[in-house]
Amino acid sequence: MSEKINVAEIFGSNVFDDSVMKARLPKAVYKDLKKTIENGTELNPAIADVVANEMKEWAIEKGATHFTHWFQPMTGVTAEKHDAFINPTGDGKVLLEFSGKELIKGEPDASSFPSGGLRATFEARGYTAWDCTSPAFIKETPNATILCIPTAFCSYKGEALDKKTPLLRSMQAIDIQAVRVLRALGDTEVTKVDTSVGPEQEYFIVDKEKYLKRKDLIFTGRTLFGAMPPKGQELDDHYFGTIKERIAGFMKELNVELWKLGITAKTQHNEVAPAQHELAPIYASNNVATDHNQLIMEVMKKVADRQGLVCLLHEKPFAGINGSGKHNNWSIVTNTGKNLLDPGDTPHENEQFLLFLAAIISAVDKHADLLRMSASTPGNDHRLGANEAPPAIISIFLGEQLEDVVKQLITVGEATSSKTGTPLASGVHTLPAFEKDATDRNRTSPFAFTGNKFEFRMVGSTQSISDPNVVLNTIVADELAEIADRLEKSDNVKMEAHEIVKELLTDHRRVIFNGNGYSDAWVEEAERRGLPNLKSMVDAIPSLVTDKAVEMFEKHGVYTKDELESRVEIMFENYSKVINIEALSTLDIAKKQIVPAVIKYQTSLAESINTIKAAADVDTSVQEELLASISANLKDLYGAIGELEAEEAKAQALEGDIPAQARYYHDVVFEGMNKVRKPADTLEMLVDKSAWPMPSYGDLLFEV
Ligand code: ADP
Numbered sequence: 001m002s003e004k005i006n007v008a009e010i011f012g013s014n015v016f017d018d019s020v021m022k023a024r025l026p027k028a029v030y031k032d033l034k035k036t037i038e039n040g041t042e043l044n045p046a047i048a049d050v051v052a053n054e055m056k057e058w059a060i061e062k063g064a065t066h067f068t069h070w071f072q073p074m075t076g077v078t079a080e081k082h083d084a085f086i087n088p089t090g091d092g093k094v095l096l097e098f099s100g101k102e103l104i105k106g107e108p109d110a111s112s113f114p115s116g117g118l119r120a121t122f123e124a125r126g127y128t129a130w131d132c133t134s135p136a137f138i139k140e141t142p143n144a145t146i147l148c149i150p151t152a153f154c155s156y157k158g159e160a161l162d163k164k165t166p167l168l169r170s171m172q173a174i175d176i177q178a179v180r181v182l183r184a185l186g187d188t189e190v191t192k193v194d195t196s197v198g199p200e201q202e203y204f205i206v207d208k209e210k211y212l213k214r215k216d217l218i219f220t221g222r223t224l225f226g227a228m229p230p231k232g233q234e235l236d237d238h239y240f241g242t243i244k245e246r247i248a249g250f251m252k253e254l255n256v257e258l259w260k261l262g263i264t265a266k267t268q269h270n271e272v273a274p275a276q277h278e279l280a281p282i283y284a285s286n287n288v289a290t291d292h293n294q295l296i297m298e299v300m301k302k303v304a305d306r307q308g309l310v311c312l313l314h315e316k317p318f319a320g321i322n323g324s325g326k327h328n329n330w331s332i333v334t335n336t337g338k339n340l341l342d343p344g345d346t347p348h349e350n351e352q353f354l355l356f357l358a359a360i361i362s363a364v365d366k367h368a369d370l371l372r373m374s375a376s377t378p379g380n381d382h383r384l385g386a387n388e389a390p391p392a393i394i395s396i397f398l399g400e401q402l403e404d405v406v407k408q409l410i411t412v413g414e415a416t417s418s419k420t421g422t423p424l425a426s427g428v429h430t431l432p433a434f435e436k437d438a439t440d441r442n443r444t445s446p447f448a449f450t451g452n453k454f455e456f457r458m459v460g461s462t463q464s465i466s467d468p469n470v471v472l473n474t475i476v477a478d479e480l481a482e483i484a485d486r487l488e489k490s491d492n493v494k495m496e497a498h499e500i501v502k503e504l505l506t507d508h509r510r511v512i513f514n515g516n517g518y519s520d521a522w523v524e525e526a527e528r529r530g531l532p533n534l535k536s537m538v539d540a541i542p543s544l545v546t547d548k549a550v551e552m553f554e555k556h557g558v559y560t561k562d563e564l565e566s567r568v569e570i571m572f573e574n575y576s577k578v579i580n581i582e583a584l585s586t587l588d589i590a591k592k593q594i595v596p597a598v599i600k601y602q603t604s605l606a607e608s609i610n611t612i613k614a615a616a617d618v619d620t621s622v623q624e625e626l627l628a629s630i631s632a633n634l635k636d637l638y639g640a641i642g643e644l645e646a647e648e649a650k651a652q653a654l655e656g657d658i659p660a661q662a663r664y665y666h667d668v669v670f671e672g673m674n675k676v677r678k679p680a681d682t683l684e685m686l687v688d689k690s691a692w693p694m695p696s697y698g699d700l701l702f703e704v
């Protein structure tokens with residue numbers, strides 16, 4: 001029997017959340033802070049000391065000794081520097097203090113974080129600023145208890161050096177423009193609009209002992225070698241399958257740790273690939289969801305480690321086996337509790353919904369390149385466009401019901417009906433009769449409408465969800481701004497809104513696609529429609545600095561041109577660095593582990609042939625054939641190693657031309673790695689298992 005968990009009691013126990021603030025802060029201070037959190041008004045610095053002191057008292061009660069400004073630099077992972085609460089009193093003793101100033105502002109030495117040229121090393125100043133819209137929390141590990149203050153990270157000149165600042169700016173942008181549209185439509189109640197986000201996180205779990213024997217996993221997070229096991233995912237028996245006990249134990253501890261942090265870990269299941277799983281929290285406000293997703297990834301790794309397991313978050317840990325993504329469920333909600341993407345039962349009559357829907361369709365079509373860019377990581381290049389994840393082409397799935405409404409609007413100019421859900425026809429009387437959804441699902445679409453939200457399915461499993469949400473929020477804000485301009489000028493708003501919907505749907509119909517996004521036919525069709533197909537990260541990065549992107553981001557105060565250029569540089573550099581590490585690891589493993597193991601096995605095979613021949617006049621043709629085959633593949637392997645070494649040297653010589661270097665790593669070095677892998681994987685199938693220097697795919701995927 002597993003031990004009982006009091007979920008209600010532990011949930012949020014390590015969070016300085018609304019209930020704690022309400023109970024502990026003086027009423028006036030609480031009200032003041034709440035105004036900033038809920039309405040986005042400026043923070044009153046006068047209350048900082050009181051909040052800081054109470055936060056400290058609370059944290060110390062929980063066992064904390066240190067605080068940290070927790071931030072999200074451009075590395076994509078979180079950063080923290082701990083400071084003890086101590087303050088010397090002059091008599092050899094200390095008081096435990098935490099001032100408002102320390103709460104609001106931090107000054108980490110920022111010179112070693114990527115800044116893409118925004119900050120020279122001699123101008124190292126960078127500041128972290130308290131983001132009070134995401135609650136402070138306590139990170140509890142067996143050896144430390146730390147009060148964590150979520151913060152944004154900017155340079156001396158206020159340029160964003162992190163993933164949070166632009167996200168907060170983009171949330172502000174969509175808030176302003178959506179409220180404008182609602183006002184123009186006659187709404188007088190809504191004062192704030194937020195985006196809600198629920199990211200589903202996929203991951204692999206492998207055994208730690210086996211992991212430690214795989215240098216590729218240790219250095220790069222993915223396998224660079226490995227022949228396919230006899231069984232893969234073809235039987236579809238892992239998806240939603242019974243969860244193994246060891247994995248259930250991991251999930252149990254993971255849930256408890258996440259619940260303590262106030263993270264609404266809700267759904268857990270086995271995914272398509274063996275050893276692959278998924279966790280989905282309940283959606284939250286965009287920046288809280290983003291902070292939580294960072295914590296989810298961190299806690300997954302920690303808990304796995306404690307249990308003799310390793311959590312692999314890479315987008316493609318195993319070639320030939322499904323990789324991992326992160327479905328970014330996104331919607332727009334008002335502070336009056338209304339989901340603006342809820343079509344209701346009769347979407348054809350819901351003008352406001354249709355207007356927001358049309359805005360999103362238009363935004364996605366106009367800025368498909370940016371959305372594609374926002375899902376770019378070196379690891380995600382293995383997924384997008386391959387037969388398991390959405391293609392690299394952006395299209396929108398609306399489902400039967402909305403597709404039909406759109407069609408009516410475009411062809412007749414008027415939508416007069418909505419298809420409704422019919423009862424589920426299971427053919428069994430004893431099963432409950434309920435209405436089906438009006439719309440089926442489409443697993444192949446990169447951007448799918450799923451009832452009352454959009455699901456952006458391209459995002460990679462390692463990524464911060466800040467990137468895709470910054471783009472989504474801004475492109476939709478931009479479209480809403482144009483709509484608001486028109487509505488505000490019109491004397492017949494209802495008519496104008498209807499015109500806008502028709503116009504936008506007609507102009508951007510090409511991005512709607514309800515068919516199979518994985519088929520080759522779609523690639524051709526998309527090309528005919530003129531939709532961009534940016535196949536790799538290197539192809540997608542420049543989308544950030546096209547004239548139209550710069551103009552839009554600057555207009556809404558989300559990024560300056562300098563900030564965009566710095567991000568482009570960071571992305572190209574990151575790509576090159578990742579492939580460089582992979583290439584060096586490929587060479588290291590091939591030369592120091594695989595080649596020696598093969599030679600050793602070759603020798604023992606040759607010796608055995610001689611021994612057998614000396615003992616009796618029997619047929620040794622099998623052994624000889626095997627030996628010949630091994631020798632031939634070893635020769636190919638050695639040749640490919642030499643080529644990759646030469647290519648790697650050329651790539652390094654390109655330092656200084658950042659885009660060209662990334663392009664070379666993509667076009668040449670990456671291919672060179674695959675050429676080394678091919679004969680090595682063939683050799684794995686020819687060499688005695690006990691002589692192979694690392695655990696196989698079968699060992700890793702099926703023996704957890
Ligand atoms: P699925 O069947 O695709 O897993 P779910 O309804 O379980 O769909 O939701 C998946 C994710 O979408 C969850 O994280 C959920 O909280 C989130 N989600 C649901 N509604 C919304 C919404 N209105 N806005 C943002 N995310 C949402």
Ligand code: MG
Nearest residue numbers: 200280327455
């Ligand atoms: Mg799902």
